[in-house]
Amino acid sequence: MKKDQLITRRRALIAGAAVLGAAGAAGTAHVLTADQAAKPVRSLPRSGPAAARPLKPSAYRLQPIAGYGAPHLTHTRTLVRHEPFLRMSGRGRSLVLTFDDGPDPRYTPEILRTLREYDVRAMFFVCGETAARNKDLLGEMADDDHLVGNHTWSHPLLTKLSRSAIRSEMERTSEVIDDAYGEPPAWFRAPYGAWNRDVFRIGAELGMEPLGWTIDTLDWTTPGTRSIVGRVRSEAAPGVVVLSHDAGGDRSQSVRALREYLPHLLDSGYHIVVPRRKYA
Template sequence: MKKDQLLTRRRALIAGVGVLGGAGAAGLLTRGTGGEAGPSAAPAPGPPARRPLKPSAYRLQPLAGYGPPVDSAGTPVRREPLLRMTGIGRTMVLTFDDGPDPRYTPDILSTLRQYDVRAMFFVCGEMAAEHPDLLAEMADDGHVVGNHTWSHPLLTGLTRGRIRAEMERTSEIVEKAYGERPLWFRAPYGAWNRAAFQLGAELGMEPLAWTVDTLDWTEPGTRTIVDRVEGGAGPGVVVLAHDAGGDRSQSVWALRDYLPHLLDAGYHITVPRRYQV
């Protein structure tokens, strides 16, 4: 599939996006923390009965289309990552890290497609290089793909040159497989430093962390993951989950449970977009 074809069909399919506009994208700026994949365990059985979320009488209508490409020279250098979206009503963002993984990512994409929902995937370059078809599928469905470095290292222990190489190499493989370079990045383990913010901005990317951490990498059980998402649901919330890095069966089952419940409660699940500044 040629790059221009991927771009054409992505833009034709993408809709229902929220707004995080360029230099005005900042929400609550506090640092988040991430985790490292723990040992594999058997997934929990199907989700049990759940408590109701606070109902809502409406759902937000989608905002159509993307703005023009962002000029990297206009990308601000943050001191802290963005944690949430602001000023856009009852809207949430679902994000998935560390993939794509052919064992779990297709199931997550299938569930999102079933409910016509867009999400963000922060991919590792080495995984994307092995599974470019999954990035093409993300493009087809209108999801946003972000940069999660090449090999998922702890950036605070790397030289500036190594950080750039991790980011730049991943952006290149994303552009090749997805159709355009990523406009968002996320530091592995939630460990940010000045060099990461500066280099990310130089590459035209905004740093996005999260509001709600499911801690699904600890494999706490499907029910626990669902409770964390539903308990943390709120306007502008960004949810962190994983589609790779270990046994993610619980993450797959949890998404099937909490996604329709969030929609029924009146939340609009969307992805951010950026405007040229």
Template sequence: MKKDQLLTRRRALLAGAAAVGAAGTAGALAVTPGNRPAGPAGPAPGPPAHRPMGSSAYRLQPLTGYGAPAAVPRRPPVRSEPILRLTGRGRTMLLTFDDGPDPRYTPDILDTLAKYDVRATFFVCGEMADYNRDLLYRMADEGHVVGNHTWSHPLLTRLGRRRIRSEMERTSEVVEQACGEPPRWFRAPYGAWNRAAFQLGAELGMEPLAWTVDTLDWTTPGTGTIVDRVEDGAAPGVVVLSHDAGGDRSQSVRALRRYVPELLDSGYHLTVPRRRYA
């Protein structure tokens, strides 16, 4: 009798341990709707010390100016020209930053965006991203979109298909390792698009996004001039181009601190594009 009681207790304990283990596995593999797993994949670094409260809410419900499709196609169509504006209702705008991440300027830009609780899109170069994966992780963790800006920022119209694919694929791999999912948006360096870039981008599951307002901040025209260009060009659906790397971007950092609160006070919603393809 005593032996039977011991066996019964042992089976109960084993069943309880199995249930706990299954629950732990389900939690570790959980994927937030329409987004990446809860933690980074591959050899990405662990989460940085800076982690704003409530950032995971934006992974659950990403901001968007696009209507949600009834079904999600697996691959975007091959376009003949890039997307220039955000579609949708309301006073929505996209802030985008190219060429980074750069540890001298990108953290300040992220700090400003976090201060005003807005999101942006970062088109990163693979050779910069590879050495600053912690910044990629922070971008994704704080609800920003990380896009593909090629590996070494070449002029794509002078390259063959094999080289273009390599530039895109290598960057997508770094982004996926750091953020947990591959990029769904890409931007051609210098805005120089060709048929191969559109085709290869679509094959890799990415849509081409250009811009409507160019701040020309790479010419270092002065903080006030950058602010004026953003505010003068502000309109529903506008996509603003700035840079967080590729030179001295201190003017871009200071300008962002000025025009973000002014855009918000004017009723603009600073958002990110929704991932529309699997």
């Protein structure tokens, strides 16, 4: 698909999703809500935080969102969260599948094929430096109507960085996503689940909502396919957000596990959904 066709298609998809969300429709326009009684879940670093590296300043700037999903009302004060969304609110047995750290040409295509086979949409939180090298995979995600979120440029521990470095990590990645999709990302996930006031504020200023997770598959520890499948099947419940990875190491277990637990979830009556924008 040519870039201008891809951009036009993405804008049409998101515009349509906005109408659905505003009307409170079911399907892909589910709203994610923060679990006020829970604290953000944090995974242990897989191999220690990435070393902070000097980043070239980006000229990329997004208008801050106003309230919930009203980017055109930029005169309204930006809504800044104090915790990430952890669960999904909605009717029925719905859950969200998310994949971090990609895209990776060794594993992401297999995950996309499995999702396509079952006509399922997922969220991919991509790192800018890998996304920039694999824009064709971002295009494939767009073709299949998956949702791409921002997972920083180089996967650092943001709570150890300065405000300017945090902004650069987010901005550069949003620029890559915007270029490939024709729309900036609406969702952000902090590496290692490490959040602080600056991370929330800068993400909000760039028009993104923070998303955590409910189930950590621990696939980044390569515990074995059976262990990953067992964790998803035993902890699955209405409203959960499942964390997996499609890059950042050997993700062959993650690929095999998805092939096993996805049909089980569908047979059990779960609806795999993705949010589009934020609505009250």
